[in-house]
Amino acid sequence: MKIEIIACLNDNYSYLIEDKNTNIISIIDPSDFNACDKIVKKYKKLDYILNTHHHADHVDGNLQLKKKYNSKILGFTGDKDRIPGISILLNENQKFKIGSLDFKVIFTPGHTSGHIAFFFEESKIVFTGDTLFSLGCGRVFEGTCDQMFNSINKLKNLPPETKVYCGHEYTKKNSEFCLKYDPKNLKLIEKINLISSQRNKNLPTIPTTIQEEKETNIFLRCNLAEVKKALNMKDQPDHEIFHKLRDLKDTF
Numbered sequence: 211m212k213i214e215i216i217a218c219l220n221d222n223y224s225y226l227i228e229d230k231n232t233n234i235i236s237i238i239d240p241s242d243f244n245a246c247d248k249i250v251k252k253y254k255k256l257d258y259i260l261n262t263h264h265h266a267d268h269v270d271g272n273l274q275l276k277k278k279y280n281s282k283i284l285g286f287t288g289d290k291d292r293i294p295g296i297s298i299l300l301n302e303n304q305k306f307k308i309g310s311l312d313f314k315v316i317f318t319p320g321h322t323s324g325h326i327a328f329f330f331e332e333s334k335i336v337f338t339g340d341t342l343f344s345l346g347c348g349r350v351f352e353g354t355c356d357q358m359f360n361s362i363n364k365l366k367n368l369p370p371e372t373k374v375y376c377g378h379e380y381t382k383k384n385s386e387f388c389l390k391y392d393p394k395n396l397k398l399i400e401k402i403n404l405i406s407s408q409r410n411k412n413l414p415t416i417p418t419t420i421q422e423e424k425e426t427n428i429f430l431r432c433n434l435a436e437v438k439k440a441l442n443m444k445d446q447p448d449h450e451i452f453h454k455l456r457d458l459k460d461t462f
């Protein structure tokens with residue numbers, strides 16, 4: 211499974227997946243037709259388009275790509291009326307095969323009510339859209355904060371070595387927020403140095419891993435005493451910590 215990272219719009223990422231065994235080509239969240247087609251063209255075909263959620267900055271390339279390559283569009287069944295050109299409806303925990311590559315649908319509502327992530331179990335790769343970011347999590351638009359916390363925890367429980375490909379390059383800004391409430395986290399400080407050097411060279415900070423996120427992403431660290439203490443909430447349950455962090459991040 212080969213992945214090409216495609217930078218789109220201001221800070222979006224689309225991902226092209228090549229299955230070398232079967233020559234099946236897929237793309238995750240084509241934000242922008244022109245940027246995506248520049249890469250798709252090289253392969254002369256596009257079999258599948260996978261959407262994590264219905265927002266325009268994740269589906270805007272759908273119809274033009276479908277028209278040009280006759281691709282099938284996959285998305286959550288609950289979003290069948292909002293994902294342009296959708297042709298295959300996916301359910302929670304469903305398994306699906308693109309070429310020889312199996313993925314499982316992880317239902318991750320919160321950012322939108324029909325958000326899903328795609329987990330490729332064998333290669334240990336997850337595409338998280340706008341649910342889990344490197345050092346952050348998505349804004350809660352359509353769901354509740356508890357739903358988002360639950361969705362983030364589903365991803366947190368994937369195998370630690372799982373590589374995470376998310377929908378946006380928000381890492382640097384996210385790191386400033388993490389550092390504010392987790393200032394003594396040495397792994398975080400180390401990661402921030404790496405992020406700066408990557409961004410200075412205009413390189414993506416993606417992929418990250420579940421393990422790295424558990425060590426550095428404050429939204430995955432709501433259970434820790436030092437984080438609770440930094441928020442003056444040392445006796446509060448984890449979901450209240452998450453809620454507080456999400457509120458603080460909204461105005462950061």
Ligand code: ZN
Nearest residue numbers: 263265321340
């Ligand atoms: Zn979104």
Ligand code: FE
Nearest residue numbers: 265267340377
């Ligand atoms: Fe987005």
